[in-house]
Amino acid sequence: MSHIPVFSLEPSVICCDLCDLGHEVQKWEIAGAKALHIDVLDGAFAPSLPVGLDTFIQLSKRTKLPFDVHIMSLQNQWFIEQCLRMNPARICFQLEGEPDPFARIEQIRTAGVIPGLAMAPSTPLEDLMPYIDLIDFLLLMRIKPGYAGHADESVQFDLDKRIQDARVMLDSTKSGRDLVIDGRVTFEDVSRLRGLGATVFVGGSRSLFSSEDYSTNYAKMLRHYVEGQR
Numbered sequence: 001m002s003h004i005p006v007f008s009l010e011p012s013v014i015c016c017d018l019c020d021l022g023h024e025v026q027k028w029e030i031a032g033a034k035a036l037h038i039d040v041l042d043g044a045f046a047p048s049l050p051v052g053l054d055t056f057i058q059l060s061k062r063t064k065l066p067f068d069v070h071i072m073s074l075q076n077q078w079f080i081e082q083c084l085r086m087n088p089a090r091i092c093f094q095l096e097g098e099p100d101p102f103a104r105i106e107q108i109r110t111a112g113v114i115p116g117l118a119m120a121p122s123t124p125l126e127d128l129m130p131y132i133d134l135i136d137f138l139l140l141m142r143i144k145p146g147y148a149g150h151a152d153e154s155v156q157f158d159l160d161k162r163i164q165d166a167r168v169m170l171d172s173t174k175s176g177r178d179l180v181i182d183g184r185v186t187f188e189d190v191s192r193l194r195g196l197g198a199t200v201f202v203g204g205s206r207s208l209f210s211s212e213d214y215s216t217n218y219a220k221m222l223r224h225y226v227e228g229q230r
Contacts, residue, residue: 007200009221010037010068014050015209025063031214035066037202042073045097046145053082060086072145076104084111092116092139105134125165133173142183167197187224194228
């Protein structure tokens with residue numbers, strides 16, 4: 001099997017058994033996961049607050065897996081400061097909730113953490129252009145932030161062109177930057193969207209958590225990831 005980057009298939013920690021997070025993370029380590037996706041929500045920007053910051057900070061001390069943090073907040077400066085206590089590898093924040101993205105990107109990079117931006121499905125890709133040279137990765141949501149548990153929230157299925165356009169934009173100034181897809185990602189999505197230019201996939205209830213056998217789920221998603229590289 002070809003080399004798999006550290007940031008490639010990321011279990012979404014908020015999909016774990018939240019009463020047994022330490023054991024859950026151990027299961028992902030055994031399954032072969034190389035990084036964990038950490039969703040930090042403030043309950044205001046997005047109507048959800050599944051896990052508190054202190055829980056994530058404590059969890060970071062119990063695993064060597066790198067944290068890829070996704071902040072969904074209206075108070076990004078404060079949340080970035082707190083998330084740095086997790087010793088994360090990467091941090092991105094929602095572009096829609098930040099009045100000064102330049103300052104927040106600089107805040108992340110100055111702390112020695114890889115900075116990125118996240119965009120909701122309805123946000124035009126053109127809004128990314130002022131910051132394209134300053135970020136090291138881009139996360140595209142398939143559903144509105146904070147609505148993963150809402151059964152009536154539809155997934156953006158017409159994602160193909162958006163991924164292709166985003167890939168062109170990222171590569172226009174610097175090649176090799178990650179394009180992350182987040183929101184009800186299925187096994188089949190991985191191979192198809194990988195072929196279009198996506199490089200990282202956040203796995204939740206439709207894939208990595210589709211059964212309690214995390215090792216089998218991860219191996220299946222990994223096969224689709226490799227298929228998309230061909």
